[in-house]
Structures are given as C-alpha cells and as structure tokens.
Amino acid sequence: MPVTKYIFISGGVLSSLGKGIATASLGLLLKQRGFSVTALKFDPYINVDPGTMNPYQHGEVYVTDDGAETDLDLGHYERFIGITTSRLNNTTTGQVYYEVIQRERKGYYLGKTVQVIPHITDEIKRRMTIFDGQYDIVLVEIGGTVGDIESLPFLEAARQLCLERGSQNTLNIHLTYVPYIRSAGELKTKPTQHSVKTLMESGIRPDILLCRTEQRLSRDVRAKIALFCNVEEEAVIEALDVECVYEVPQLFARRGLDAIVLRKLGLQGKPLRMEWWNRFVQRIKSPKHAVTIALVGKYTQYQDSYKSILEALTHAGAVTNTRVQLRWINAEELNFNGTLHNPLEDVDGILVAPGFGARGVEGKIAAAHYARVHNIPYLGICLGMQCAVIEFARNVCGLPQAHSSEFARTPYPVIDLLPEQQKVKAKGGTMRLGAYPCVVRRGTHAWKAYRQELIYERHRHRYELNPEFLPLLQQHGLVVSGTSPDGRLVEIVELAGHRWFVGVQFHPEFKSRVPNGHPLFVHFIRAALRYHRERLAQAHALPSTS
Ligand code: GLN
Secondary structure, eight states, X not given: OOOOEEEEEEEOSSSOSOHHHHXXXXXXXHHHTTOOEEEEEEEOSSSSSGGGSOHHHHOOOEEOTTOOEEOTHHHHHXXXXXXXXXXXXXXXXXXXXXHHHHHHHHTTTTTSOOOIIIIIHHHHHHHHTTTTTTOSEEEEEEOSOTTOGGGHHHHHHHXXXXXXXXXXXXEEEEEEEOOEETTTXXXXXXXXXXXXXXXXXXXXXXXXXXXXXXXXXXXXXXXXXXXXXXXXGGGEEEEEOOSSGGGHHHHHHHTTHHHHHHHHHTOXXXXXXXXXXXXXXXHHHSOSEEEEEEEEESOTTOGGGGHHHHHHHHHHHHHTTEEEEXXXXXXXXXXXXXXXXXXXXXXXXXXXXXOOXXXXXXXXXXXXXXXXXTTOOEEEETHHHHHHHHHHHHHTSSOTTOEETTTOOOSOEEEEEOHHHHTOOOOTTOSEEEEEEEEEOTTSHHHHHHOOSXXXXXXXXXXXXXXXXXXXXXXXXXXXXXXXXXXXXXXXXXXXXXXXXXXXXXXXXXXXXXXXXOHHHHHHHHHHHHHHHHHHHHHHHSOXXX
C-alpha cells in the first residue's frame, strides 16, 4: 500500500485564474512520471451539489459515472489526467454540514457541543483522505480564494493534515496573479504578497507559487516574490497565459514543476514523456481543415455552461485535424420568420445543446427542423435529442401539437415523464443520473461511430422519449439506434436517409478524453467536414453568374 502524498492547491488574489486546469495539468505530469494520481475538489458553497444551480451561477454541472452532479473541474481532471472520478472526488460545504448534522441527530456526539473545529474540520479531513493508501498522490484543490470566510474550514483541515502527515508527505501550492500595469510597464508583485500573507494567516506556508501572468516574469521579479513570500526562487513558477488550456501541462513541464514537486515530496519517478500530448496540442493549434459548427443553446453568454461540449469539440477537431469554429446561437433569438439573415444557412453542422425549462425550446426545435430538411449534420444532446423528436412528430408524423410535457400540456407528449419520475417530488439529485448501458444497433450512424454493441454513457435528465409514440415515429422513418438493454428506454435516435442526424438522450461530452476524443463527436465533425467539402465542390462546379 503506498504512503499517499497530499498536494493542496489554493488560490489567491482573484477567482478564475485556472486552478482547476493547474491542478489537472500537474496531475497529468505526475501521472506521466509514473505515479498513480487522483484529484479532489472542495467547494465552499452550501448547496449539497451544483445540480440545482443555474449554469450562470455555476457553469456546467459535470456528471460522473456514479451519477454525482459535480463541479466542472472534475471534467478537467478526467480529461487531462485520464482518470474516472466519482462522488468521492467532489465535496461541498453543504455535504460536510449535512453529514455532521445528521450524525448529531443520531446522537453520535451526545454530550458534546458540535463545532467547526474539530467536527466540521474532521469531516473535511475524512473526505480529503478518503483515498488514503489507494494512490501515490492525491491532489486536493480548494475552491474559492484565500481570505473568503467560506474557505476557512478547508484551509484549516489542510493545515492539520500537513502537520499530521509531515512535510515529506504534504505540499502546498498557491496560485496567484501577477498583474501587468500597462501605464507603468511593470509587473506588480504586491497582490501575490498579500495573498500569501492571507494564506499564512491560516497557518499554511506555500511551498510553490504558480504565478498567473500575461507577461514573462523576469528573474528579478521571481527573486522578489521568492524573498517576500518566503518561497524558494525556483519554486516561483511562471504560469503564462496560453492560447489553449492543453498547453498548460507543457508550460509547467518547461518550468520544471513536476521535478520540484517530486523533489519536495522525496519521490523519484520516471522521466517525463509528453510526445503524445505534444502531438495532440500541435493538431489543435495548427490543423489542416476547418468547419463551422452552430452551437444552439440558451447560455451562449457564458461559455463555462457548455464546458465539456466545447472540450469534446476541440478533441474531435484534434483527432480529425480540423479547426472547429463555433457559431454561438442564442436559441431564444433563433427565428427564421422575417429575419434577413439566417445564422444556420452556411454552417457545416448544428449542435443543439442540453437544457432545462421552456425558454428557447422553440428555437432549438427550429434548428432541428432546419438541419433535417436541409440535410445538415446534426448532433442533438439530451434536450437537443428531445427537440429533434418533437420536430419530427410535429412535421413528419402529422402531430402539430406534439411537445414535451416538461414545457406544455399537450395531447401528444412525445417526450414525457415515465412512471419512475412521476412520483419524484424533491428536485435535488433525483434525475436519471450517471452511467447507463445502451445497446447500439448495427448498421446505424451510431454503430459506425462506436463499433461496439454495449456502451455506457452518462445521463442527466427527467424526461424520456414516450414509448407510446415510438411505433408512429418509427413508421415515419425515425431510426432508434440505441436503447437500454431491456429495450424500454430510447437512448439514440437518427434519421434514415439523412447524411448524419443523431440525437442522444445522454451526454457523450462527459466522456471525451485526450487524445482520442469521443466517437460521436469525432464522427459528427467528420460528417461536417464531408458536407463542407461537398458544398465547396458544388460551388466550384456551378457556372459563374457574374
Ligand atoms: N430538460 C430535459 C429533461 O430533463 C433535458 C435535460 C438535459 O438536456 N440535460 O429531460
């Protein structure tokens, strides 16, 4: 059993500095050095999980195989480190308090006053060490920014663990910001100094500083930060802005982050091999081809809402040597009547995003319609699949009032709650969540992509294709290319005679990894590429009209 080493990653100065990417990148480097690694995320909010939060509040909700609704940083961990996470990898303040209060009610603390220290911090420590002995290294990312009231118990738990486990077995990394003041032409170290000071008030002395910056840090600046923050100069690591997040591991490797971490933890490790990763990044940065994909969704202002979809498209682009240019289309504004310009007219593929609530649904249905009648490659994810089915029922099967019972009372609820969801009252954690098996039908587009009979994909939805309408839909040409093994739940649909039109009830984006991507996204981009080329060829073949 390995003696597990713990690396705590905290952040300072401001949020959104990329702590999740930094954690995932370090995880990848340590894995490449030959260690077994996992990563945990601790979130300071009181919601039990982000499942009930609006994407504008939280960004994407990342779903794990075991059906936990978690922070999107777990997506970075899975994609970068290539691990499969579970509900044990994400803890919120809400979960910690929930657990402690339940224990109190059961009488576990009889006679005692239940307090933040030690009861809350003990529960945090239990969760931080939940994989003790199972991995060589556990990365513990502490959400929020040092100085936030909410993060204090997490930092206190980390401090105690450092003391208990000793300096050979624990390490503290702090991510800060070194702003460049243009008018003065200078990088400023003061915010970093203050941030480290705040961290030290919690009793944590950083071993390594990752300094996020838009300009190179000179030797002098690094020396100054080292001196004022009481950190070795070589452990002041520049984290320069990069074009694409997959470059961050390369950047850290060039600055020797893995070597410093291993030295401080007294570990040896094998030499770092990153060729496969470098090739992947190279293909993202200078691909041969390009396609334009319309992403039809509601949260087009806030790209974190569709994080895994964007990453899956990037991966598919790397696999197919294609730059995937996105055209963001707000589903609420998509209405072809009376608009001069149709934003879907010249795209190579249409992706209709998942979602909840009636807002924007008619726009999504219109997008599915446009893709169907114009033979444009279409990928509908979850609600995007449901909208395609509604569109098909309305316009092909002759049921103009067809809808999902999520959005309207209708005589034709082609998308509906099945009995298991009808009795559900509480909203938190009660959808169909996590990995479910799906049997893929041979000879379909889905089969061509997966080339596998039995697949597992992750779900997050309440509504399903209503089996009552299935015979009618199928009679009119809807192809069911994937179902649950008992055949009851429809998981994948496509259209006969269309170049590539696939709707999936699950979320394939959560399983797209470096370097192979996800087969459905890869095949979607390939279809878009073929369509793009066909249109180009046609345009050249047309006689000139001028
Ligand atoms: N709102 C739909 C449902 O609950 C789709 C959910 C989704 O797109 N993830 O079934």
